[in-house]
Amino acid sequence: MSKFAKKKSGELPAVSTASLPDIVFMLLFFFMTVTVMKDNTLKVKNELPQASEIKKLEKKDRVITIYVGAPDDQYASQYGSEPKIQLNDKFSNASDVGDFILMERAKKHQDLQNVLTTSLKVDRNANMGLISDIKQQLREVNALKVNYTTYEGDAFNNLKN
Amino acid sequence: MPRRAGAPEVNAGSMADIAFLLLIFFLVTTTIETDAGLDRMLPPIEPPENDVVIKQKNIFQVNISKSGQLLADGNLTELTALREKAMAFLENNGDGSCNYCREGKKDPTSSDNPTKAIISLKNDRETKYGTYITVQNELVGAYNDLRNREAERLFKRSFTDMEAEYIKQETPPSVKAELKEKITRIQDMFPQKLSEAETSSSSSN
Numbered sequence: 001m002s003k004f005a006k007k008k009s010g011e012l013p014a015v016s017t018a019s020l021p022d023i024v025f026m027l028l029f030f031f032m033t034v035t036v037m038k039d040n041t042l043k044v045k046n047e048l049p050q051a052s053e054i055k056k057l058e059k060k061d062r063v064i065t066i067y068v069g070a071p072d073d074q075y076a077s078q079y080g081s082e083p084k085i086q087l088n089d090k091f092s093n094a095s096d097v098g099d100f101i102l103m104e105r106a107k108k109h110q111d112l113q114n115v116l117t118t119s120l121k122v123d124r125n126a127n128m129g130l131i132s133d134i135k136q137q138l139r140e141v142n143a144l145k146v147n148y149t150t151y152e153g154d155a156f157n158n159l160k161n
Numbered sequence: 162m163p164r165r166a167g168a169p170e171v172n173a174g175s176m177a178d179i180a181f182l183l184l185i186f187f188l189v190t191t192t193i194e195t196d197a198g199l200d201r202m203l204p205p206i207e208p209p210e211n212d213v214v215i216k217q218k219n220i221f222q223v224n225i226s227k228s229g230q231l232l233a234d235g236n237l238t239e240l241t242a243l244r245e246k247a248m249a250f251l252e253n254n255g256d257g258s259c260n261y262c263r264e265g266k267k268d269p270t271s272s273d274n275p276t277k278a279i280i281s282l283k284n285d286r287e288t289k290y291g292t293y294i295t296v297q298n299e300l301v302g303a304y305n306d307l308r309n310r311e312a313e314r315l316f317k318r319s320f321t322d323m324e325a326e327y328i329k330q331e332t333p334p335s336v337k338a339e340l341k342e343k344i345t346r347i348q349d350m351f352p353q354k355l356s357e358a359e360t361s362s363s364s365s366n
Contacts, residue, residue, distance in 0.1 A: 018173065022355075026179035026188060035191035048195060049291045049299040053305050053324035058328045077279040119198065122290050129286030131293075135357075139206040148294055155298040156240065158291035159229070 024114065036060075044069035045087050049124035050153030057147055064104045064114050064143075068130060069123030083126040085134065094133035098141045105143070117145045124158055199297055204356065219272050221250045221280045225296055227287035240295060247303035251278050251351065261311060261350060275307075279354040300355055307351045312343070320347050 046069045057063055067086040071079040075091075084091045087100045105113050120136055122131060139148065224232035231238045233246055242289070250272055254265030259274040272278035280300055284293055305321055311322035326332055327340045 021173065021176040021180050024177055024184055028180060028184040031184065031187045031191065035187065035193050037190060038192050049197055049294040051294055053298050053301040054197040055200045056325065056328070057198070058330055060268060063196075080170050088285065100331075103362035117200075119196075124289070124294070126290045127286065128284050128288040128293055131290060132286065135203055142205070144203040144205060146201070146203060147198045147200050148297065149195055150294060151195055151264065152197060155295040158295045159240065160199075 007067065011037055024103065040089050042067060042086070043072055043089070043091065044084060045072060045123050045125075046121055047123050047125070048121060048149060048151050049155070049158040051148075051150040051155045052153065053069045053148060054152055055147075057119060057149075061108070063119050063147075064101060064113055064116055065101075065119045065121060065149075066120045066134065068126050068127070068134070069132045083123060083130055085130065093128060094137060097134050097137035101143045105141075115145075116143065117147050118143050119149045121146045169207055199294070199301060201297070201355075201357075205235075212247070215279060216277075218255070218270055219277045219279055221247060221272070221278065223280065223282045223296065223300070225282075225284040225288045225292060227285040229289060229292040231296065241272075241298065243296065243299045244303045244306070247280060247300055248307060250280070251275050251303060251326060253278070263310075265297075268324075275351050276349075279356060281356045283357075301353075304351055304353050304355075308347050311350055312347050320344070 044067050046067055064146050068083055069086075070076075070081050071091065079091055085090070085094060085097065087096060092100070101118065105116060108116065120131070120134070136148070138144070205361050221234055222232075223234075226232070231240055231243060233243060234250070238246060247267065247328040249264070252259065252262035252265045252275055252276075253268050253271035253273075255267060255269055255271060256264040257267065259265065259276075262275065282296065282300065284296075308320040312318055312323065316323070323344055327337060327344060332340075
């Protein structure tokens, strides 16, 4: 008699969630390997243009980054909507670029100081006037190696709006 | 008391929560970086000591107007046709000294040979950056296409491929030395002479 009493009528067995941690860990490892720590918060819009003839920037420690773009929405009221230069964490003028490069260069190891590349991360809607000013500054401090950082893609997409 | 069951089961229900916590931490503190782009060298600020006279026909002038229109060698050009035009200019082979130029038209009004050909790029202060990058991309692409073709012929490998392997950190030094030799050989065939003159202000033209 007890043999039959044991059997419960219609209860569903609990779904096993034992593989959930494995799945989450998998995601975690994915993010750990493909991302890098943020070193500064982006205060400008930064939709990079696309290009197909690109070269990879191989060595991270040899790169100085300059961001250019229109200020983000939360800063727009304060700084306007014209493209601005962001050096480290603050908005700057083109005239500050030279000092910034010299300062960043001084921070690097002696052996690397002559092989630095300046990575220009410029929003595709910025205009060339600002870029020319930056380039002029870079020439003045003899930081001649630049990389116009872009996404990989068809360059003709830049012309669409 | 003898144990009837094995070791008691550990409740792993919170493991997922911990993993999620870590995952969210990584999601907010990291970014996926873009670290590729067009490598260019800026001209040094000191003018060269002895001014070299360059024949006008050896210069391929590209002008981008503020509205994004393109003037290549004096003619209004579509952006899509720029690469072909630049390639035709580079391997025009006017003086016949280039024995690897395949489609050289030997036009006397165009460049003498690839080592003398210079592409000069000018843009307006109001030109959009996106347009500028597209033009740069096409001009670099013209050089790359020609170099790839020669590398393919000589070494059965594309030039951009060799270059990418050369700058990779993992490549062993012995391979690098060998690659460097090949790369320099190709570079000497089609030296990249892409000059960027100072940007003209919109008022002056």
